[in-house]
Amino acid sequence: MAFFTHQIRRGFSSSAVRSLVIKHVTIIGGGQMGAGIAQVAASTGHTVALVDTSDDILKKSIKAIEGSLKRVAKKKFADKPEAGEEFIQKVLSNLTTSTDDTAAIQHTDLVLEAIVENLKIKQDLFGRLDKLAPAHTIFASNTSSLRISEIASSTNRLDRFGGLHFFNPVPMMKLVEVVGTSSTSQETFDSLLNFGKVLGKTPVSCKDTPGFIVNRLLVPYNMEAIRLHERGHGSKEDIDIAMKLGAGYPMGPFELADYVGLDVIKFIMDGWNALEPDNPLFAQSELLNKLVAEGKYGRKTGEGFYKYK
Numbered sequence: 001m002a003f004f005t006h007q008i009r010r011g012f013s014s015s016a017v018r019s020l021v022i023k024h025v026t027i028i029g030g031g032q033m034g035a036g037i038a039q040v041a042a043s044t045g046h047t048v049a050l051v052d053t054s055d056d057i058l059k060k061s062i063k064a065i066e067g068s069l070k071r072v073a074k075k076k077f078a079d080k081p082e083a084g085e086e087f088i089q090k091v092l093s094n095l096t097t098s099t100d101d102t103a104a105i106q107h108t109d110l111v112l113e114a115i116v117e118n119l120k121i122k123q124d125l126f127g128r129l130d131k132l133a134p135a136h137t138i139f140a141s142n143t144s145s146l147r148i149s150e151i152a153s154s155t156n157r158l159d160r161f162g163g164l165h166f167f168n169p170v171p172m173m174k175l176v177e178v179v180g181t182s183s184t185s186q187e188t189f190d191s192l193l194n195f196g197k198v199l200g201k202t203p204v205s206c207k208d209t210p211g212f213i214v215n216r217l218l219v220p221y222n223m224e225a226i227r228l229h230e231r232g233h234g235s236k237e238d239i240d241i242a243m244k245l246g247a248g249y250p251m252g253p254f255e256l257a258d259y260v261g262l263d264v265i266k267f268i269m270d271g272w273n274a275l276e277p278d279n280p281l282f283a284q285s286e287l288l289n290k291l292v293a294e295g296k297y298g299r300k301t302g303e304g305f306y307k308y309k
Ligand SMILES: NC(=O)c1ccc[n+]([C@@H]2O[C@H](COP(=O)([O-])OP(=O)(O)OC[C@H]3O[C@@H](n4cnc5c(N)ncnc54)[C@H](O)[C@@H]3O)[C@@H](O)[C@H]2O)c1
Pocket: 028, 029, 030, 031, 032, 033, 034, 051, 052, 053, 057, 113, 114, 115, 116, 117, 118, 125, 142, 143, 144, 145, 165, 166, 167, 168
């Protein structure tokens, strides 16, 4: 796109559609999501600094990225293993890791946060980095359930703050929700949309409302399936079969809940329930609360609605 060739590095372009070309990305949080986003950004020619709290965690993040890249290379370069190895090395050469977030953001175009889902911790992080990051740098959060405007409120760059909500596993999932608050500038929003496209994703525009689009529809659907079962209207197996065969969904709601994590679903619902206690879509489920209290979070703990070996 000509538009990109006319962009000014680390500054907003003067073309009709003003937006920042994001070349250097700092990702804070090297867990499931952060590592996936780092991999995709490095694979699409960005230089990426991946930040976490310890070298041990970062070693695990790089190991996960290498494993994923091997699978990508095996598919992409099935008949040319050397080209596959070259691809892996090229991507890894775009990646650095650090436990020092203030050093990592010195020359960055985008700070994308994928740390623990806790408002106060996210606010503290951005509030601190806001004072140290270059003026042009855009801040974005990958939060699933918190308001972007509340996270951004600890900074003085409300116009350069937005949401980039990726889906797990990031290298496989094609969607990114791009979230603008009432203060996000058009330039910032366009920059984030373009960044999503350059990553090879399909971006959709979202308002800063709970759950954006996908989770706002999916989580209440999941909860209603659980409550349907609690009311004795169907076994979980039958509800899963019904939604797979009747609605063409690849997973039933109980299988999906176990995949996402019952703790994650409960955490999201508790937050929305606190915001809108009278909304029946956000009503509690005793069964879900019980499973979470027993540490049965789904696939990741070996048991949720179903058992996993
Ligand atoms: N897991 C999903 O399916 C999913 C999907 C979309 C969005 N999200 C969102 O992405 C974010 C991260 O989720 P995840 O599943 O990758 O979590 P995770 O627990 O796998 O990873 C979080 C990482 O952040 C690190 N961390 C915590 N505080 C930090 C700090 N102050 N500085 C640097 N690193 C810090 C942790 O050490 C950990 O490695 C959350 O906001 C979550 O809501 C998750």
